[in-house]
Amino acid sequence: MAPTREPNERLRKVIDETKLSGDAIARLVRRVAAEHDEFLETNKSSITHWKNGGQPAGNVGAFLAEALGRALGGRVVTLDEIGLIAPAPQKPDWDADTLSALAELGRADVDVERRRALGVAVYSVAALSLPGEDWWQRMAERSSARSSAATRRVGPVDLAAVRDMTTLFSQVDQRRGGGHAWTSVVQYLTTDVTAYLRGKFTDERVRRDLFSSASELAYLAGWMAFDGGQHATAQRYFAEAVKLAAEAGDPPMAAHVLRAMAHQAIDLGHHQQALNLAAASVDGDRYALASPRERALLGVVHARSLASAGRKNAAAKALLRAQDDLSAASDDMAEPDRVFFFGEASLAHETACALRDIGDLDGSVREFHHSVRTRKATKFTRTHAVTLGYLGSVYAQMNNIDRACATWSQALDAMDGVRSGRTRQAAADMRTLLSPYRRRGTAAISEVDARAAAYLSETA
Structure with a gap:
């Protein structure tokens, strides 16, 4: 007699x-698999x-988790949450050659066969551990000791081109979200920029600045993937960005990436790991050598x-320090381009x-309103929409559904x-928090619910 299986109650x-x-679930699983260039015969009986x-079998569990996440509005559904066996988590190989790993990562993301061979990556909590101090x-x-057989000389003009492209991609991301132009960012990073990194530099300053700029671009690829809900992909690019910053000898750039990794971990509910990463971002020269505006960004995520993590008093002190740091910034102060987005509105949002x-x-509520009032919404549209969405959710927590609906209506306008x-x-x-109130049948509730459902459908 075959052994009796226990029903998977979590799934x-x-x-x-x-x-x-x-x-419907089976159709969604097949659609997700097709996007990963695999074609399944999943049906109702499979479910x-x-x-x-x-x-x-194989990657199908990961496809199922992704499909369920989409059905639930884009939240992350892990294999463990649905009672399936996840691959053993792997820690990043911090000592692997940076440029080889970067090129391989790019090929995996733009080449269909390599993507299929790799299967579906899983966000790994184990990968959030950082190397020791001697590694840096x-x-x-x-x-600085890396030898190159390349004949092409790489100088200030090449560096300026990389910086210009990074600025352009960053502006698109801030306005339109991580779902736009991500593949272009990856291709530019892993072809043109990686070729520059293998060249012969005109001087040491150019080498360091180019590695820093490559780190910023790798960070941006990770941030766009994070914003698009592709968390495992984001994690891989963040790790490469840290390695590039380390090779550049640029502690504030490394801090910028660690801050993003902490932000992602907060959103995914890994609070202790987030705290470890954020604490590392404000440690030593990573904070001390940063500009005031970047210190404020690092500090507010800390x-x-x-x-x-429930440390209220420490959080309050860190918020005050972040406010002081931003107050010390000025428009005539030289600062890295990567912090162009962070100002009064962003500080208020994170606060x-x-x-x-x-x-x-x-x-x-007070700080979210301050963020909405002070942000340049046409330039930073994505974050403006998120701020309004969060503000509406807080109103819903306070049982002020009328204010929540009015705010969410503005958020949906901004999401266009x-x-x-x-x-x-x-x-x-929005849909989850409105579900207990749908029976009221008010026009405002029905309209917001329908618009939110339409947005989710249009962007699936």
């Missing part, structure tokens, strides 16, 4: 949460088999990580998130033309 619970039929304790010195020494997480909803996993999550949150 059953998540499927029930989607309110979709087995046929029933998995709910009854069967294990999907070794990386700086490795890069405050958010403290808040998410509001921290206050929300420690339970100060009135303070959170934006492709972002975070705006999708905001729209999904």
